[in-house]
Amino acid sequence: xxxxxxxxxxxxxxxxxxxxxxxxxxxxxxxxxxxxxxxxxxxxxxxxxxxxxxxxxxxxxxxxxxxxxxxxxxxxxxxxxxxxxxxxxxxxxxxxxxxxxxxxxxxxxxxxxxxxxxxxxxxxxxxxxxxxxxxxxxxxxxxxxxxxxxxxxxxxxxxxxxxxxxxxxxxxxxxxxxxxxxxxxxxxxxxxxxxxxxxxxxxxxxxxxxxxxxxxxxxxxxxxxxxxxxxxxxxxxxxxxxxxxxxxxxxxxxxxxxxxxxxxxxxxxxxxxxxxxxxxxxxxxxxxxxxxxxxxxxxxxxxxxxxxxxxxxxxxxxxxxxxxxxxxxxxxxxxxxxxxxxxxxxxxxxxxxxxxxxxxxxxxxxxxxxxxxxxxxxxxx
Numbered sequence: 001x002x003x004x005x006x007x008x009x010x011x012x013x014x015x016x017x018x019x020x021x022x023x024x025x026x027x028x029x030x031x032x033x034x035x036x037x038x039x040x041x042x043x044x045x046x047x048x049x050x051x052x053x054x055x056x057x058x059x060x061x062x063x064x065x066x067x068x069x070x071x072x073x074x075x076x077x078x079x080x081x082x083x084x085x086x087x088x089x090x091x092x093x094x095x096x097x098x099x100x101x102x103x104x105x106x107x108x109x110x111x112x113x114x115x116x117x118x119x120x121x122x123x124x125x126x127x128x129x130x131x132x133x134x135x136x137x138x139x140x141x142x143x144x145x146x147x148x149x150x151x152x153x154x155x156x157x158x159x160x161x162x163x164x165x166x167x168x169x170x171x172x173x174x175x176x177x178x179x180x181x182x183x184x185x186x187x188x189x190x191x192x193x194x195x196x197x198x199x200x201x202x203x204x205x206x207x208x209x210x211x212x213x214x215x216x217x218x219x220x221x222x223x224x225x226x227x228x229x230x231x232x233x234x235x236x237x238x239x240x241x242x243x244x245x246x247x248x249x250x251x252x253x254x255x256x257x258x259x260x261x262x263x264x265x266x267x268x269x270x271x272x273x274x275x276x277x278x279x280x281x282x283x284x285x286x287x288x289x290x291x292x293x294x295x296x297x298x299x300x301x302x303x304x305x306x307x308x309x310x311x312x313x314x315x316x317x318x319x320x321x322x323x324x325x326x327x328x329x330x331x332x333x334x335x336x337x338x339x340x341x342x343x344x345x346x347x348x349x350x351x352x353x354x355x356x357x358x359x360x361x362x363x364x365x366x367x368x369x370x371x372x373x374x375x376x377x378x379x380x381x
Contacts, residue, residue: 005242007285008071015064015284017292019299022057026157027306027333029054031322034150034307034314038321050269058160059273060280061303062228066235069168073175074239081356082175086168088352089300089345090161095129096344097304101139101154102126105308109315110143117142136162148314156307160228166196167232186240190233197229234277245281252282300345301337309333 007013029052032042044053069086076082102123110117117123120142131137132155139154146152174180174189200212214227238245255275262268283289309332313325320328 002247002285003243004238004245004247004281004285007247008068008242013284014286014289014293015068016294016297016299017289018060018064018280018284019297020294020302021283022060023299023302023306025053025057025060026303027310027329028326029057030157030307030310031326031329034148034310035320035322035325036149036318040322048272056276058228059231059276061160061299062164062231063235063238063277063280064284065164066167066232067239068235070171070175070180070236070239073171074180079172079176082172084352084356085349088348090133090165091129092348093300093304093340093345094133094158094161096340097155097308098126098129098132098139101141101308105154105312106141106144109145109312110141111146112143132158133161134165145311145315147318148311149318150311150314154308154311155304157303163228164232167193167229170196170233171236180236180240183237183240183244186237190237193229193233193236197227197233231277238281247278247281247285249282249286252279255279296341296346298334298337298341301340302333304340305336306333309336 029042029044032040032052042052042054044051044056072085073082076085106117106123107114112120122140122142126139126141128137132139136159138152138156139158140152141154144152145154150156170189170193171180174192177189179185179189179192198212199209202208202210212227252275255271255278259268259271259275262271306329310325310329312332313320313329317325317328
């Protein structure tokens, strides 16, 4: 029996490996979007007929995020520490990515004269990385990728960040209310989390709230067969049930066999997503893959820079087939992810944790001193 709770320690899981595979799946899927049709289709689409590898990659990210972010709040038991750690994980990498776009990608690839490029308000508006993270603002540069198959887009996958942040807030609020402690109270937390899922903010042409149209799936009827928010909340529930959820290969195999037996029926899609989610957990916890788990988390960097590097390849090779374009882009994507992790993400995380640890230690040392002073005060008077 392998309980999910036993795998939440970083040394006991392969979640970084799963995230790495998920990020690569997103990059692979985008190769079909950024290059013109070449007669081939996404492998997942060919096998399933109702989804594609990019959305399954996002599915895996959100499932693990719901699980691990909830665990993070439970460990910290401090709203401020939770906010600081979440910000240090996301903001530095996005802020630097916006600078890379403005000062490297833009000047090299814009069709405008450099003086006109740097004089444009659109160029400098990309310094507002907070709007990218919180509001889903698109990073666009004047004269860059205008003639690509996917025009003007640079960091398109970052559309998921505002959703992620909204559910960080759900974890924060419900955690402060003490609702993350048991399966029963977690159901209340998930009910609260349904509000930002069902009531959706619109920022253009002006800010307003509207009920989510659940019948209108992103990407059309054959695009995303799920919404990311329920997947994140499933991860939250899994954390509450961590002492009861058994993860094993036989269970994963049985669920996928059930899906195969139901193919062609109305139940098939639902069973597939359950099987896929369970399979993600099995891949992330099985000891069989421990040796392949990376020591560094390059997944976020791949997710950030994959689309941009693929756009650069599409700019210079607009008629390449998707596989050739993917193979050409891959070294650049991994190089950017390597630099992002070792020069930005990891140092930011380590610096933040050291500062928080120092603050905590200072507070712990001050408390006994204050208690000693209080005990001595009556004698001094």
